[in-house]
Amino acid sequence: MANEKLILAISSDGEEITVEQCKEYLKTKDKKKLASFIYDRFYGRYLKTFDFPNQDFRANYKSGFALMTSCCLLIETYVSFTNKKYRDTKDKSRECFGYFFTTEDRFSLFATGGVKPDGTIADKKDGGIPNDFYENVRCGILHNRDTKNDWTITREASKEYFDEATKKINATKFANRLKAVLSDYKKKLIASDFDKDEIWFNFRNRLSDLIAKS
Numbered sequence: 001m002a003n004e005k006l007i008l009a010i011s012s013d014g015e016e017i018t019v020e021q022c023k024e025y026l027k028t029k030d031k032k033k034l035a036s037f038i039y040d041r042f043y044g045r046y047l048k049t050f051d052f053p054n055q056d057f058r059a060n061y062k063s064g065f066a067l068m069t070s071c072c073l074l075i076e077t078y079v080s081f082t083n084k085k086y087r088d089t090k091d092k093s094r095e096c097f098g099y100f101f102t103t104e105d106r107f108s109l110f111a112t113g114g115v116k117p118d119g120t121i122a123d124k125k126d127g128g129i130p131n132d133f134y135e136n137v138r139c140g141i142l143h144n145r146d147t148k149n150d151w152t153i154t155r156e157a158s159k160e161y162f163d164e165a166t167k168k169i170n171a172t173k174f175a176n177r178l179k180a181v182l183s184d185y186k187k188k189l190i191a192s193d194f195d196k197d198e199i200w201f202n203f204r205n206r207l208s209d210l211i212a213k214s
Contacts, residue, residue, distance in 0.1 A: 010040060078181070106177040114130035
């Protein structure tokens, strides 16, 4: 039985969004509130901390390594809401990153080699940047406490969001692109048909999973 009072997100104006409220939004088909909820949950949990507008924090506490860790967690979570194949990401984490990088235009520099000739997502033996990222950034950070094989993370303002030649990722610019993806997702949810469009079918199923485990 779901904990009806469990807080699932904090809105941009400080309102606590509970399981009970989410169930009511689903019942009334309130697209705007559901779309805002998921944006606030994703942004609040994974990225908001790093936007704290304090110079001391930015200079002495903000970490590109920690930011990329959150970005990796967010990508996998986001994909679980947007594609029914990855509703449960168990044993599909690698493929989640391949799918994300090859379908999100803002991350096209990471898409190289991510799709096989038959149109399916490339796997470990096929190589490609998505698999390299998964092995050396996502798994490097989460399992080995560091990036591997010359992949590095920076927050230098002069650096691009990704330099394929040097394998250097600008964590701040990477996260900003990820925020834009979340904003697009919110807009697409609001513009889509709650009862007919696949974007809502996937969202409702994944949110139902979340509620059931609350």
